[in-house]
Amino acid sequence: MEGDVLQAIGNTTLLPLRKVVPAGCAEVWVKLEWENPTGSMKDRMAQAMIQGAELDGRLNPGDTIVEYTGGSTGISLALICVAKGYGLHIVTSDAFSQDKLRQMAAYGAQLTLVASEGGRTTKKLILEMIEVARRLSHLPRTYWTDQLNNVDSISGYYPLAEEIWQQTRGEVDAFVQCVGTAASSRGVATVLKDYNPKIRICCVEPAESSVLLGQSPGPHKIEGVGIGYKPPLWDASLVDEVVAIATDDAKAMARRLAREEGLFAGTSSGANVLAAIQLGMKLGPQAKVVTLMVDSGLKYLGTDVFETSF
DSSP, X not given: OOOOGGGGSSOOOEEEOOSSSOTTOOEEEEEEGGGSTTSBTHHHHHXXXXXXXXXXXXXXXXXXXXXXXXXXXXXXXXXXXXXXXXXXXXXXXXXXXXXXXXXXXXXXXXXXXXXXXXXXXXXXXXHHHHHHHHHHTTSTTEEEOOXXXXXXXXXXXXXXXXXXXXXXXXXXXXXEEEOSSSHHHHHHHHHHHHHOTXXXXXXXXXXXXXXXXXXXXXXXXXXXXXXXXXXXXXXXGGOXXXXXXXXXXXXXXXXXXIIIIOOOBOHHHHHHHHHHHHHHHHHOTXXXXXXEEOBBGGGGTTSTTSOOOO
C-alpha cells in the first residue's frame, strides 16, 4: 500500500477516564494525541503550516524552515521536513525537556539554544527566542513558520474537532484545552461550536502566569503553554471559561494518570484533566467533557515530572 508517515497523523483514540474522576463529576474523555507519529498533537498544526506555505509559494523545494519552539512543534516540523525534504533550524532553550531537544536533533534539525532563567518559561525567554528566529529568517531560502502568528495552524485542528464530534456521536458538552499559541483551542472550538453553539470551550493556563484572567505574567514549568502574554491567535469570542492550574498540581495529575489510568502524558495533559474535572463537577454526571492528552510522557523522562530514584 502506497503512502508515507504523514498519513499516520490524526484519527487518534478517545477514551474515558475511570479512576481519577471523582463522584458527581461529568464523564471526562481524553484524546490520545501521542498516537500521532512524533508523540504529540503538534503534528497536526506543523503539517497545516507547511502545506499552507507550499500552496501559496512562501515555501519552495530545498528551502530551510526556521521556528522558535519549546520542543513539540519543533519535533513535528522536523518530521514533516524529513518527509518533504526541507532543512530545519530550531530556536529553543534549556528551559525545555532535554528529551524533546534530543528528539528534534534525531530527526536532523539544527538547534540554537537561548538561555533561560533557572529552566523556567518566561515572557522574556519567549520574546528572545522569537527575535533569534526573526534574525535567522532573513537568511536566503529560509521560511519562518512563526507559529504564534500563523493562521494556517488553526486549520490543522479542524480534523481533530471532527474526530471528537464523530467519536462522541455529537454527545459532547464541553472541550478543555491548554493555551500555548491558542491554535488548537481555536481550531477545535470553531468546528464544535458550528455543530452546536452550546458546547462549552474551557481554556487552561498556568496559575503562575494567568494573563488570560488578567493577572501578571510569571515563570512556570508547564512546557508548551503560558507564553506570558495573550497569544495573537487568541479569540475570546469562542471561549466560555478560562481556568488557571498550578504547575505542581498539573505535574501531580500527570503522575496520577500514569499510575491510576495507565495513561503516560506530560504536564499540560495533567493541567487539562484537572480543568476538565473542575468543569465536570459544575456540569454534573450527565454531561460529557472532552480534553486532550497533548503529548507522551516519554518526552519528560529527564524532567522532575517523572523524576525518581532507584
